[in-house]
Amino acid sequence: MTAASVAERPYTVLSCAMSMDGYIAGAAGKPLPLSNAADFDRVDAVRAACDAILVGAATVRSDQPRLMLRSSARRNERLARDLPPSPMKVTVTGGGWLDALATFFATGDTAKVVYCASPVVHEVSERLGSVATVIDGGQPVSMQWVSEDLYRRGVERLMVEGGQSIHTQFLTGELADELHLAVAPFFVGDSTGRRFVGDGRFPWHPGRRATLAEVRQLGDVALLRYALSPRFRGEPLEEV
Numbered sequence: 740m741t742a743a744s745v746a747e748r749p750y751t752v753l754s755c756a757m758s759m760d761g762y763i764a765g766a767a768g769k770p771l772p773l774s775n776a777a778d779f780d781r782v783d784a785v786r787a788a789c790d791a792i793l794v795g796a797a798t799v800r801s802d803q804p805r806l807m808l809r810s811s812a813r814r815n816e817r818l819a820r821d822l823p824p825s826p827m828k829v830t831v832t833g834g835g836w837l838d839a840l841a842t843f844f845a846t847g848d849t850a851k852v853v854y855c856a857s858p859v860v861h862e863v864s865e866r867l868g869s870v871a872t873v874i875d876g877g878q879p880v881s882m883q884w885v886s887e888d889l890y891r892r893g894v895e896r897l898m899v900e901g902g903q904s905i906h907t908q909f910l911t912g913e914l915a916d917e918l919h920l921a922v923a924p925f926f927v928g929d930s931t932g933r934r935f936v937g938d939g940r941f942p943w944h945p946g947r948r949a950t951l952a953e954v955r956q957l958g959d960v961a962l963l964r965y966a967l968s969p970r971f972r973g974e975p976l977e978e979v
C-alpha cells in the first residue's frame with residue numbers, strides 16, 4: 740500500500756470485548772455480559788473521539804445497539820465543537836434485511852449510513868431511505884471501498900465494533916490502525932457461539948507479530964491495545 744492510499748481511509752480503531760476463550764457472544768448468539776462499568780466508560784471515551792462507528796447488519800439485528808454516547812459531558816464537548824452529540828452510525832448489509840424500527844436507526848440525533856450490496860439497493864432505499872443514507876456498496880461490498888467512501892464523506896476517525904464477520908474483513912484487509920481487545924475473566928466453551936474473528940489470512944502470524952502497545956487493568960477486565968499499522972498514533976486512551 741502506498742503512502743497516498745493509506746491517507747485515503749480513516750484512522751481506524753477496532754474494538755472488541757471477548758471471553759478468555761475468544762468468544763464475543765454466547766451459545767447460539769446469546770448476548771454475553773463481557774464488559775464491566777469501567778470498560779463501558781472507556782469504550783464511551785473512544786467513541787466520543789470518533790467521527791463514525793461501524794457494525795455489521797447481524798449485530799444491528801441481534802444486539803439492537805444504540806451506539807450513542809452515554810456521558811452527557813462527552814456529548815456536550817462534541818456539541819461545543821459543532822459536532823453531533825454522538826458519532827455517525829454505519830452498517831453494512833448484503834441481503835438488506837434491516838428494519839427501520841431497529842434501535843440503530845430509531846435512536847440518536849446523528850447521521851445513519853447503510854452500505855448495501857448493489858442488488859438490494861432499491862429495496863433497502865425504499866425501506867430505510869427516511870431513516871438513513873443508503874449507499875450502493877457494489878457487489879460484493881468491500882470494506883476497503885467502504886472505508887474510502889467514509890473518508891470522502893469526512894470520516895477521519897472510524898471505530899469498528901464488530902461483529903466477527905466485520906472484524907475479520909477489516910483485519911485481513913489491513914484496514915485497521917489499532918485494536919482494543921477487552922478480555923473478560925470467564926470461558927464460554929461452546930463453539931455455537933461467535934468468536935472474535937473467523938478463518939482468514941491475517942497479516943499477523945508467528946512470523947509477523949503485532950505490536951502490543953498497552954495493557955491496562957479495568958477491574959476484572961484486561962484491555963490489550965495493539966498497534967496494527969505504521970499510522971498508529973499511540974495517544975493515551977483518555978485522549979483518543
Ligand SMILES: NC(=O)c1ccc[n+]([C@@H]2O[C@H](COP(=O)([O-])OP(=O)(O)OC[C@H]3O[C@@H](n4cnc5c(N)ncnc54)[C@H](OP(=O)(O)O)[C@@H]3O)[C@@H](O)[C@H]2O)c1
Binds near residue numbers: 756762794856879902
Ligand atoms: N463482544 C463484542 O464486542 C461484540 C460486538 C459486536 C457484535 N458482537 C456479536 O457478534 C455477533 C455478530 O457477528 P457476525 O459475524 O454474525 O455478524 P456481523 O459482523 O455483526 O454482521 C455480519 C453481517 O454484516 C453484513 N456484511 C458483512 N460483511 C459484508 C460485506 N462485505 N458485504 C455486505 N454485507 C456484509 C451481512 O449482513 P446481511 O446478513 O444483512 O447481508 C452479514 O451477515 C453477534 O452475536 C453479536 O452479539 C459482539
